[in-house]
Amino acid sequence: MPKRILEGVVVSDKGDKTVVVKVERTIVHPLLKKIVRRSKRYHAHDEVNAYKTGESIKIIECAPKSKLKTWEALPKASA
Template structure:
């Protein structure tokens, strides 16, 4: 029962678009400190992730993992749906 350590990057974010076939757009929010004013600010990055069975809907919280390039802009895939949207 030893868990294997993976070198793949993972992120948790919210699905902001599911209009494409087998692709969702996931917004990942991170907090960073402003270099001059030392105030904590929010930064958002959007990733296109592969969703093989079209299970994700807008508003879902999902875990995405880095993978080989699937298309020009898609190199992440949805690993699991943490929380479904209401």
């Protein structure tokens, strides 16, 4: 099964080797037929602390690294 890749914005980089990424999606509301934005926050592993708050980032699924971290930040060169 291929690994999912999501794109979002870093909202926190306070943890060591961890960033919190907010990913927004747009969906069509089933009853109102209106486009609605939904967002979710993911904890991602950032090995070299390369990303800062406000930067755009791509994250990829990985094996669990801790209780909350099951995503990895792609390196800046390939992101």
